[in-house]
Amino acid sequence: MxxxxxxxxxxxxxxxxxxxxxxxxxxxxxxxxxxxxxxxIAFCFDVVAKGTALEAAQLQIKEIxxxxxxxxxxxxxxxxxxxxxxxxxxxxxxxxxxxxxxIKTMELREVA
Amino acid sequence: xxxxxxxxxxxxxxxxxxxHDGHDHVHADxxxxxxxxxxxxxxxxxxxxxxxxxxxxxxxxxLETKVLxxxxxxxxxNRAWLAGREILALNLVSSPGAGKTSLxxxxxxxLGGALDLLVIEGDQATSNDAQxxxxxxxxxxxxxxxxxxHLEAEMIARGLAVLKPAAGAVVLIENVxxxxxxxxxxxxxxxxxxxxxxxxGEDKPLKYPHMFKAATIMLLNKIDLLPHLxxxxxxxxxxxxxxNPDIIxxxxxxxxxxxxxxxxxxxxxxxxxxxxxxxAAICSGPAGVTKQMEETVS
Numbered sequence: 001m002x003x004x005x006x007x008x009x010x011x012x013x014x015x016x017x018x019x020x021x022x023x024x025x026x027x028x029x030x031x032x033x034x035x036x037x038x039x040x041i042a043f044c045f046d047v048v049a050k051g052t053a054l055e056a057a058q059l060q061i062k063e064i065x066x067x068x069x070x071x072x073x074x075x076x077x078x079x080x081x082x083x084x085x086x087x088x089x090x091x092x093x094x095x096x097x098x099x100x101x102x103i104k105t106m107e108l109r110e111v112a
Numbered sequence: 113x114x115x116x117x118x119x120x121x122x123x124x125x126x127x128x129x130x131x132h133d134g135h136d137h138v139h140a141d142x143x144x145x146x147x148x149x150x151x152x153x154x155x156x157x158x159x160x161x162x163x164x165x166x167x168x169x170x171x172x173x174x175l176e177t178k179v180l181x182x183x184x185x186x187x188x189x190n191r192a193w194l195a196g197r198e199i200l201a202l203n204l205v206s207s208p209g210a211g212k213t214s215l216x217x218x219x220x221x222x223l224g225g226a227l228d229l230l231v232i233e234g235d236q237a238t239s240n241d242a243q244x245x246x247x248x249x250x251x252x253x254x255x256x257x258x259x260x261x262h263l264e265a266e267m268i269a270r271g272l273a274v275l276k277p278a279a280g281a282v283v284l285i286e287n288v289x290x291x292x293x294x295x296x297x298x299x300x301x302x303x304x305x306x307x308x309x310x311x312x313g314e315d316k317p318l319k320y321p322h323m324f325k326a327a328t329i330m331l332l333n334k335i336d337l338l339p340h341l342x343x344x345x346x347x348x349x350x351x352x353x354x355x356n357p358d359i360i361x362x363x364x365x366x367x368x369x370x371x372x373x374x375x376x377x378x379x380x381x382x383x384x385x386x387x388x389x390x391x392a393a394i395c396s397g398p399a400g401v402t403k404q405m406e407e408t409v410s
Binding site: 002005006009011012013014017022024026035036081083085091092101102103104105106107108109110 | 155170171172173174175176177178179180181182183260261264282292293295296319321323325328353354357
């Protein structure tokens with residue numbers, strides 16, 4: 001369960017960027033082939049965020065489907081898992097999407 | 113879930129120096145205490161998970177930050193440090209009990225005269241494996257991750273600082289026995305070496321595809337047991353190739369020594385190529401390792 005470690009990274013990165021201001025929302029992109037479970041990050045988030053600038057933050061996770069371009073036929077195709085080959089039969093391709101593990105945005109509370 | 117496995121960050125890892133009798137424990141807060149040993153020894157479909165109870169009316173800030181950026185930066189530092197000293201570092205990964213430590217012991221005994229081998233041992237607890245490695249004749253530091261289920265680049269940096277490998281050495285990193293989490297954490301190694309034993313299922317590469325995709329080579333270990341098992345070697349290799357068409361497979365037995373010459377040959381060749389890493393150190397990612405996937409375009 002590496003998601004606790006990953007969630008700690010997320011909270012640390014955002015808290016540092018927020019420079020002490022309270023954070024109301026954090027948006028992540030998590031690819032379905034990233035090896036990280038969105039549900040597990042959500043599960044850990046409250047515990048990890050407690051006592052930080054993210055304590056009251058809403059976590060939004062956008063899951064990205066896998067997509068690749070084949071080296072042999074040049075077509076793009078969906079990759080629901082890591083071992084799906086191109087419909088043409090080739091196992092050689094470039095992943096276009098689906099391995100993201102990224103903090104996209106944060107929303108800072110207006111301080112009066 | 114977290115409470116069961118409960119990965120932690122590197123802050124709780126303990127580094128134990130077993131290069132000589134009597135060793136120091138160095139904790140993350142810098143405290144150190146010593147012991148003496150008596151031995152003998154095209155389209156996004158997505159859904160959002162909303163969590164929490166905030167109301168967004170504030171300032172939106174684009175971060176566009178990779179979550180693992182910190183680990184990756186430390187891994188790049190490790191890679192540059194190793195490259196500058198022409199040191200080959202390999203990251204050995206497998207399930208618990210696949211034979212990583214036995215393979216290392218045998219490798220040290222067979223190649224210790226020809227290569228300057230050093231070991232970083234990763235386990236949640238105990239220095240049992242490090243004791244075995246030291247008995248085999250290699251300098252070793254033990255990293256105990258506590259509740260963590262994988263090694264991270266920061267732990268390797270601390271381990272290397274204690275181990276102090278000489279120029280031209282080979283550092284073998286034995287990761288925590290786990291086919292899931294270690295796949296995600298770059299340590300700064302040249303390559304990941306996955307070990308699959310024939311007492312496991314042929315479908316392991318399909319069940320744990322991230323790890324076999326990330327590995328450069330796979331050692332199919334314990335082949336001396338094949339006469340007693342129904343393990344289908346060809347199917348196991350085909351499964352590994354399905355996940356990673358470039359993976360190199362060697363069939364070995366750490367117990368009998370069968371097939372180890374191929375592994376040793378690969379290891380020697382990689383060690384000879386370590387100077388090339390100095391040129392590649394300015395690029396991120398392991399030098400000279402054939403990747404199935406090119407850089408993700410996001």
